[in-house]
Amino acid sequence: MSTAAYHHIHLIAIGGSIMHNLALALHRKGLKVTGSDDEIFEPAKSRLAADGILPEQEGWFPEKLNPLPDAVIVGMHARPDNPELLYAQEHGVPIFSFPEFIYEQSKNKQRIVIAGSHGKTSITSIILHVLKYHHRLFDYAVGAQLEGFDLMVKLTEEAPIIIIEGDEYLSSPIQRVPKFHKYHHHIGVMSGISWDHINVFPTEENYREQFRIFAEMTPKAGTLIYNQDDEQVQEVCVPNNSDVQYIGYTIHEHKIKKSGKTVLKTKKDDVEIQLFGEHNLRNISAAKEVCKQIGIKGQAFYEALATFKGAARRLEKIGENEHTLVYKDFAHAPSKLKATSEALKKQYPERQLVACLELHTFSSLNKDFLPQYYHTFLAPDVKIVYFNPKTLEHKRMPPLDPKDLKAAFGDDEIMVLTDNQALQDYLLNTNWKDKNLLMMTSGTFGNLDLQQLAHTITAS
Known part of the structure; x- marks a missing residue:
């Protein structure tokens, strides 16, 4: 209908x-x-x-x-x-969950669903950017704001395809199954599996099983594009259906210039891009495979990619001067924390990296889940973990002891702060010469104005 x-x-x-x-x-x-x-x-x-x-x-x-x-x-x-x-x-x-409604509106379209614990927003965003650049007709549903797009949902009668960011979280309060099970993809992408959402998937096995179901839902003559470097993805994406096309992808061949710019190596020319980090180089490979399936070949893909600035809040540059860069990133899960902090340190190895993580989600504040962060925060030179005790109260969770937190991360050098004014004072009193700052959260650091903070730091 x-x-x-x-x-x-x-x-x-x-x-x-x-x-x-x-x-x-x-x-x-x-x-x-x-x-x-x-x-x-x-x-x-x-x-x-x-x-x-x-x-x-x-x-x-x-x-x-x-x-x-x-x-x-x-x-x-x-x-x-x-x-x-x-x-x-x-x-x-008639009552619909969000994914049910999107499926109902796209039954006559080719449905492309990007799934994964991390990377799905970036992969989806790259695909949307490339399709728009080449004036293709398409519908979409994606969680992050993207430059050049007013709304992040589009439903038309005319578009032959729809690109959907496939969230593994539950569909609705009365339909407690993952959203990505409800879209019934023709082309599926699996970017990575790293246990999350402990409040609804209490064990790592239970969480991984949701991705196995997604993989097995790939229909006859369908395509499953998967990250061949991720062991858990490989486990659930074993090519076991001769009616399905399985395509593995890895890090795109590249080099990093002394300027900090990343250049992709292609069959024709080198292509300088605005993204960086191994996780993004995998995301690019995934998006390229999707675009190939829907008729956008290599050089056309790279031409569009060179103009892509990234999805909002995904390793987004918010301040810069000649010796300091300030980034914010929508990162909270251990795998995202590790990938983002390592990427920024590797891109600018001559600069110190000060990184601050806010623990904000139910999983990240859960004592049983915290050991998943063990040794995921080693790349930065200065490591700060912030959480707001009021968030714990609001979620009706027990208080966190900084000692337990340091033990979970496996690093006594981590600075633990629970007051956003103290965090702001520390950052503003730091000498930022030849240092970069990375602020990672799915929250707001207690309504800290990150844009103003970045401006103050880079104006000095």
């Missing part, structure tokens, strides 16, 4: 990163869009308000579903006993 069959769609938990993008996309197609949430943060708040669909007040109001909408889309942030959800169930309104 296309969106043309709907007149009114109601979104429960409309303020989510991907949910508010879907709300805006549907609204701009001319549908009546309503929604609710108990908390809406920026930038979702301003974006929804600009389009006139920001809920008048935060909270849940079943009366919004009277008269009944044609469909309800429920986000993972809602609870199973959500009053609006219960009302929709009682009155027989």
